[in-house]
Amino acid sequence: MxxxxxxxxxxxxxxxxxxxxxxxxxxxxxxxxxxxxxxxxxxxxxxxxxxxxxxxxxxxxxxxxxxxxxxxxxxxxxxxxxxxxxxxxxxxxxxxxxxxxxxxxxxxxxxxxxxxxxxxxxxxxxxxxxxxxxxxxxxxxxxxxxxxxxxxxxxxxxxxxxxxxxxxxxxxxxxxxxxxxxxxxxxxxxxxxxxxxxxxxxxxxxxxxxxxxxxxxxxxxxxxLYLGAIHRVLGRTGLTAVEQAAERAGIKSERVAAEHAVARLSRERMVATDGQDWITLHVAADSGRAAVEVLHEDLIPLLRHAPSTIGHHHTAEDALAAVQGHHRVAVLMPALDFEQVLSVAAADRLLPEKATxxxxxxxxxxxxxxxxxx
Incomplete structure (x- = not known):
């Protein structure tokens, strides 16, 4: 193994x-x-x-x-x-x-x-x-x-x-x-x-x-207990590459203004940025899957070049700071709730590491x- x-x-x-x-x-x-x-x-x-x-x-x-x-x-x-x-x-x-x-x-x-x-x-x-x-x-x-x-x-x-x-x-x-x-x-x-x-x-x-x-x-x-989000930072990845992977995965993406981007974060929506431009990534509400599952199982595998690293950050501020001046993309994640995590476990699924x-x-x-x- x-x-x-x-x-x-x-x-x-x-x-x-x-x-x-x-x-x-x-x-x-x-x-x-x-x-x-x-x-x-x-x-x-x-x-x-x-x-x-x-x-x-x-x-x-x-x-x-x-x-x-x-x-x-x-x-x-x-x-x-x-x-x-x-x-x-x-x-x-x-x-x-x-x-x-x-x-x-x-x-x-x-x-x-x-x-x-x-x-x-x-x-x-x-x-x-x-x-x-x-x-x-x-x-x-x-x-x-x-x-x-x-x-x-x-x-x-x-x-x-x-x-x-x-x-x-x-x-x-x-x-x-x-x-x-x-x-x-x-x-x-x-x-x-x-x-x-x-x-x-x-x-x-x-x-x-x-x-x-x-x-x-x-x-x-x-x-x-309170469930907080754990955000992702994809190393050596560009925002256009994320958009292209989302299209291949059937995930709707949309360019948004920086000042409105974080407010769009929700259970059905992730937000990604390279530090300059911003997009939202939509998760189908009827899929029964958490956003973090969609990111790791659908989108990341379809990137043309795998991220050199995947960083984890407990605050959006830390995730955004990690992309400044680097060829990286921060993906801000919605926090899961307890019932979501229970439903994943009840369905005999495992969430990606550091999901909760x-x-x-x-x-x-x-x-x-x-x-x-x-």
Missing amino acids: DADSVVTPPHVARPLRLLPFRSLSLAPRRIGDPASFRALTRKHRGVSDRLRLWEQRGEVFRDEQPALYLHEYVADGVTVRGLVGALDVSRRATSRSEMAIFPHEGIHPAQADELAERMLEMSINPAPILLVHHGVDAARTQLEAVRRGAPLREFTDRGDQQHRVWAITDPAEIDRLADALAPARALIADGHHRYAAYLRLQQQAPSPATNAGLAMLVDQDDTP SFQPKPNVGVLIRALRDE
Whole structure:
């Protein structure tokens, strides 16, 4: 297999199970610190020793009793709540009806292997993958009752995110949550490669610890995550070449004035520019496909010369700045919505890489799972 090939990770089977675990948590002054992020997310043989040293210094808190955790964080005025636990990955789905977790992007096997090796070497799941679903009333009501109690921890981290964490330790309460969540089917919002790494660890180094991987499950109907656009910059590509490829692909294009171009951006319309001239690219509303699919599957393959690079930018300003003075085209993308991404996953399709940006994500270090504690 080509090392750069993109594949669909295996599927975890229902019921969806989040299991209690003993959490490690960094001190607030270390959460949101770039140095802490690098220490926990880059390959390093000394991570376990470093965590023990930080614990001795009072900079790591260890919960002795296994728990599920309700984690609420506020970033830039947006509040998100999620249930954090060890996601059971020990069972594989053999049919679509059995699937508990839906990826919407492919993964590079070599990257997943590297992450699995790193987690095994560090002996931790440094941060939860982010799952999102349409929650059920039973679970929502139960978690609302949890929120009425005193949080286990409440703090503002170094990156100015505000956090509240509640521990759920009562076995009966955990069982009720398990029953409510068993039928759930969740979409991976962030962490496709880490999810695939969990599955590789479970197969290659089977143990109670590797039968699960850290995950946060967010109810999109309670505290919705925001989906931002990720814009494209096509290297060594001209705007005329994009127009010609659009014509060959049956995509309607139209020249527009610069001052009106960005306002034309919509679910059915992309906007492209070389920094001087602007065009819109139309996506058929009845196609059932997202604009990013049309761009990567229909238009880019019909360019007479493939782009030398495809850059990704989270703001239109950054994408437009990247074309100035260069032979490049910026393609401004409409943001997908949650239902669009769900429909792609339900249709057994994968979006191109970096098609979605679910925000805000929690800073690393609030909840860590130590594999040696399992």
